[in-house]
Amino acid sequence: MAQDIVEEYNDRPTFTYSAKLDNEIRNNAIDKPKGYRVSWHHNPAVEKYHFGQLHPMKVWRLTLTKSLIMGYNMHHGMDLYSPPALTKEDIAAFHKEDYVDFLSVATPKNIVEMYPELAQPTGYSSSVYGVGDDCPIFDGLFEYCSYYSGASVDAARKLISGQSDVALNWTGGLHHAKKGEASGFCYINDIVLAILELLYHHPRVLYIDIDVHHGDGVEQAFWSTDRVFCVSFHKYDREVFFPGTGPLDSTGPMHPENPGRNHTINVPLNDGITDQDYAFLFDTVIGAVTRTYDPSVIVLQCGADSLGHDRLGCFNLNIKGHGHCVQFCTDYCTKYKKPLLVLGGGGYTPRNVARAWAHETSIAIGAADKIDSILPEDMPHREAFRKEGMTLFPNLGGWKTQNLNTRADIERIIRSVSEQLRYIRGAPSVQMNWIPREIDTWREEAEREHQARRMEKEEKMEDRDGAGGLIAQRSRRKELERTGLMAGNIGNMKTSEFMTGPTS
Numbered sequence: 001m002a003q004d005i006v007e008e009y010n011d012r013p014t015f016t017y018s019a020k021l022d023n024e025i026r027n028n029a030i031d032k033p034k035g036y037r038v039s040w041h042h043n044p045a046v047e048k049y050h051f052g053q054l055h056p057m058k059v060w061r062l063t064l065t066k067s068l069i070m071g072y073n074m075h076h077g078m079d080l081y082s083p084p085a086l087t088k089e090d091i092a093a094f095h096k097e098d099y100v101d102f103l104s105v106a107t108p109k110n111i112v113e114m115y116p117e118l119a120q121p122t123g124y125s126s127s128v129y130g131v132g133d134d135c136p137i138f139d140g141l142f143e144y145c146s147y148y149s150g151a152s153v154d155a156a157r158k159l160i161s162g163q164s165d166v167a168l169n170w171t172g173g174l175h176h177a178k179k180g181e182a183s184g185f186c187y188i189n190d191i192v193l194a195i196l197e198l199l200y201h202h203p204r205v206l207y208i209d210i211d212v213h214h215g216d217g218v219e220q221a222f223w224s225t226d227r228v229f230c231v232s233f234h235k236y237d238r239e240v241f242f243p244g245t246g247p248l249d250s251t252g253p254m255h256p257e258n259p260g261r262n263h264t265i266n267v268p269l270n271d272g273i274t275d276q277d278y279a280f281l282f283d284t285v286i287g288a289v290t291r292t293y294d295p296s297v298i299v300l301q302c303g304a305d306s307l308g309h310d311r312l313g314c315f316n317l318n319i320k321g322h323g324h325c326v327q328f329c330t331d332y333c334t335k336y337k338k339p340l341l342v343l344g345g346g347g348y349t350p351r352n353v354a355r356a357w358a359h360e361t362s363i364a365i366g367a368a369d370k371i372d373s374i375l376p377e378d379m380p381h382r383e384a385f386r387k388e389g390m391t392l393f394p395n396l397g398g399w400k401t402q403n404l405n406t407r408a409d410i411e412r413i414i415r416s417v418s419e420q421l422r423y424i425r426g427a428p429s430v431q432m433n434w435i436p437r438e439i440d441t442w443r444e445e446a447e448r449e450h451q452a453r454r455m456e457k458e459e460k461m462e463d464r465d466g467a468g469g470l471i472a473q474r475s476r477r478k479e480l481e482r483t484g485l486m487a488g489n490i491g492n493m494k495t496s497e498f499m500t501g502p503t504s
């Protein structure tokens with residue numbers, strides 16, 4: 001045997017071996033990006049949970065994603081954080097306390113004793129806090145939720161403190177969870193919790209959702225505020241596609257006094273949308289929203305079920321087509337020095353979810369060009385990618401034979417969005433001219449005006465079972481803090497007390 005090895009070695013021209021090695025070193029030499037910091041928030045404890053054999057949500061996709069990111073050595077391009085789990089009190093910053101209590105005690109054993117009706121199949125969900133076939137009670141459910149939510153909140157805090165400029169949490173992005181119930185495989189809405197955190201320091205948050213499903217939980221939570229602008233791109237069919245919400249004309253509350261009015265954009269799509277059409281819509285809509293709303297931070301939910309060949313999806317997006325949205329937001333945020341929070345979401349063909357999120361990590365750290373399209377030789381679980389071949393960019397685009405989104409559909413969406421945006425910020429011109437960041441005085445003035453307008457509006461705010469009331473409470477408290485009325489009280493207050501007031 002030893003002789004064989006020596007002979008084989010002698011057969012190989014030395015320069016080929018060196019070239020290969022050089023190439024590998026070059027490809028694997030991932031540096032931190034210049035001029036901004038990227039952080040990756042991932043608690044590995046989240047990977048051990050299981051929704052059940054037949055359930056489409058596979059936590060395994062998170063392990064595959066991590067394997068690819070580390071196989072490509074991309075962790076060298078980021079600051080790494082393994083954040084702590086959230087406590088019940090942290091979670092109650094958005095969720096109802098009885099729901100949080102329920103999640104924290106429910107187990108597969110006691111759930112049927114407590115609620116015998118759950119012994120039967122429930123369809124999507126049940127009347128018991130939305131748990132059922134879609135959202136089963138599995139072992140360690142609450143810990144699982146606390147870990148993925150902890151990572152999102154930690155990411156938001158690092159952005160606020162300036163320790164990070166682009167923060168990634170692929171375990172988060174669970175956009176369907178409601179204030180008091182589970183929905184669509186989501187139990188705790190880590191996005192809402194992270195945005196609430198960001199709102200302590202940021203006047204305007206732009207939330208963008210590219211999951212194939214409508215981002216209903218986040219939209220509902222911030223329905224009645226102008227401090228969060230929600231944009232969701234999704235397959236829409238009221239009758240047959242979950243969750244059945246998010247039509248084009250759902251743009252915020254109808255009441256003319258409600259500050260959330262016109263601060264929601266829904267982009268309803270049909271089956272088979274291509275990379276080209278999706279990118280056109282994304283660039284046009286998000287370009288217009290960023291120019292008009294001038295967000296101070298962006299939160300991007302990167303649900304990967306919008307890829308072609310997704311087990312639950314119906315679009316024709318490729319890995320690079322999906323990644324285009326991350327590129328757009330990274331370019332925008334690094335150019336204008338605004339923080340970016342990038343989250344995971346849905347995604348039910350695990351190997352393609354991992355491909356997308358690994359590619360998107362490379363975009364975030366500015367290393368997309370350095371990454372070899374052939375999957376790293378020595379990464380763990382490499383065999384899991386065999387079906388499409390060992391490439392990062394398999395062809396997922398030819399999945400649905402027809403693109404059912406017509407030119408007319410796309411034009412109708414663009415027209416509607418342009419029209420809607422005219423109502424924001426005192427009806428800017430239709431062209432929505434670019435506002436250069438250098439005009440600092442303009443910005444300060446606009447900021448002051450915005451704050452004054454907000455204080456006035458919050459007094460009138462109607463809260464549609466969302467976080468609007470919470471934001472108003474926080475803003476009022478911030479104002480009290482600023483004026484010194486609550487000085488000395490703050491350090492000892494817990495989050496739950498903070499939200500409900502110390503005497504309740």
Ligand SMILES: [Zn+2]
Nearest residue numbers: 211213305346
């Ligand atoms: Zn989804």
